[in-house]
Amino acid sequence: MQNGSPESPPSTPGVQLSADSTMGHLEVRGVGKIYDPEGARVEALKKCSLDIPAGDFIAIVGPSGCGKSTLLNILAGFDNLTDGDVLMDGEPLATLDDPPKPGSDRVVVFQNGALFPWKTVLQNVVYGLVVKKQMPESEANDMGMDLLARTGGLDRIAQVFPGQLSSGMQRRVEILRALINNPRILLLDEPFRAMDTVSKTNMHQHLLDIYDTYHKTVFFITHDLDEAIFLADTVVVMTTRPGTIKLRLNIDLPRPRNRHTITSQQFMELKQHAVSAVHEEAKKAFERGERELA
Amino acid sequence: MTKAALMKRLSPSRIRWRGVTSVIAFFVLWHLAVVLGVSGISELPTPVETLATFFGEYIADNDYWQSWAVSFQRVLAGFIIAQLLGIPLGLVFGTNRRFREMFFPVFELMRPIPPLAWVPVSILFWPTNESSIIFITFIGAFFVIVINVYDGVRSIRNEHMWLAQSLGASRLSIFRRIMLPSVIPSIAVGMTLGIAITWNVVIAAEMISSDSGLGRMTWEGYVSSTPEVVLIGMISIGLAGYLSSVVVEWIERRMMPWKETR
């Protein structure tokens, strides 16, 4: 097993986990989504436009049911759109005529976690490599072990089933399971939502380490403004349904970031700026008393 | 159901043509198998003949409907007694540790004995044949109901109990306001399973040791080599079982108004 320094990407043969930031440029252009157009006509998204440069960490903030998950589902290829289109690196990813398909260039980390409980941590991590038959299984396993070892020595839990791990640990493994496929974009759907504050803080640090190492484009959904500002390069606030972009905020906090970032003057100012926009929308959503759109 | 909902349910897009296809295919295959003389099946009447016999000889026949009534009575009696005894026993198993430790193993030992194995003992014990059939029917539903109610009590969330205790609720009111409502879903599951088993048991018991009821009618159809009667009996039993589950489901919905109807 090689033991590279945490800063340098692994040099395992086979698929390389690249750290270049030239891939993963997303253009969301006027995207709209109406559920059940013949019946109830629920408009989840309306004229959403976003330009996400390659390697950018973008956090989408909005109240429950604002359509942020819908946007993620469209990017992931789980759902079609009913207006506009999405380009990835200049190529059409989702258009009206061509419904998007899921692919390992855009891997999702799920809100409630979706590690396969019947596979060990290692089997989970290498699943994408094995199922696509990119390399022999033994090679995939070596690569998986290497990645696990490099990420805080997680190789020690390689043979454990996910049910035995804490939810934080599960989420770390799930992020690695996505990362090993060398995706252009990581899609994170409120991955730390159900966690307590301490685990959440730890997870933020783990995620930032991974981001600083591999510089993937990250599309991160949350309803927690602090979390968004702390992690992202760009924070986007969405309005309540129909979801539109209300505010786009550039976060120029220096990287690498750590717990001191949160108490900095700059952080406070950014938060001040965003907070009124978020609360306005949250209040609207609350008054409507709607449950979240799944 | 509102009229709009009914219309939606009956609209052509909701009727699954694939399902209809497979059901029609089943009857066509049956017909062909009889007509073409597939061994075994050629003994049976075709679907059309069965239907003709039913409408010609049975629909207005008093004895036929009498069989329905007799079987229904037995099912109802066995089912209700099983509820009346099974629900309290399940509750006691769930609440009284000592009683559970003493008698649950005995209960578990008896549970795997299939209900029909009780037939001879039941005939020996009960003075009339009718009561012995009802007893076997009761046995069929009883174990399922007890187990479900017991599971229901065990799965009550502790927070609910603690909340009630900290609010100073008495044992009786905890039982009435927390325990009973919490086990209603389990009782419902027990009822659904119970009614199906009950019909199964009644039919078998009637075939084995009775001179009336739908099960007997079907069996006599076989004995007297009139396969039409066998099929009419089977279909009637299926229908009766189906009707009872519909009724049980309706009662369950009544018991649980908080559950969303789909």
Added chain:
Amino acid sequence: MNEGKKLLNMWAGYLLTVTAWYVCVKWLPIPSFQRLPDPVTVVVEWFNPDPDYGLSLFTRDYYLHIWYSTYRATTSFLLAVVLGVPLGILMGWRAKANEYASALLGILRPIPPLAWVPVAILIFPGNEPAVIFVTFLVAFFATTMNTLLGVRSIDKDFFRAAQCLGAEPKDILKDIIIPGALPSIFTGLQIAMGAAWFSLVAGEMIAAQYGLGFMILESYNLVQYPTIVIMMITLGIVGYLSSALIRVAGNRMMRWRAQAIGIGAA
């Protein structure tokens, strides 16, 4: 300490039950009870090397009946598994298959399996396949329905995650649907086993020459009352063992589950 008390209570429960049985049969002046065999007679007969009514732990025929019933139950059960599990998975995997199959199952399922006995005897040559068919039928419905339920209950995020990682439909079948439905399949198998014994006994009573169910009714006809109870107890034991066997097999196949439950997620 606590365990010991629990065991004590358990044996007290057994003892009380058997005593109550004895007292009711022997001492109560109620004819209903007096007609039943008492526990002592039953046990003495069961362990008698030279039994009064021909069947005990020391006679060949006793095991022959067990063998016949077990053979029938196993055959039907295996047939039900081999046909029911794939059908259930297919129904859960492909919506079209579900539409075709569930309508047909929907009209056949309400018919209690035992109502099939006469038709089965007519259709099949001889009673033996008829009894096995009826037993198979119940086990089949239970297996199919629980397998389908199992596939349905798989979190849809697992499907999405697999798709994201590049899984094709056949990979999803192998890696998500089958392992995901396994817990429910095994629940179904246990139910199916119970149901199989249930119909088997009835089937044997109605139309067989050997087997535990047959012998229970036959002993009644021949006025061999203690044998009835011996056979009932034997049925209980065999039925219990068969479902325990499935439980063990299930735990073996779902190590991930046992581990997760045993140690518990933090």
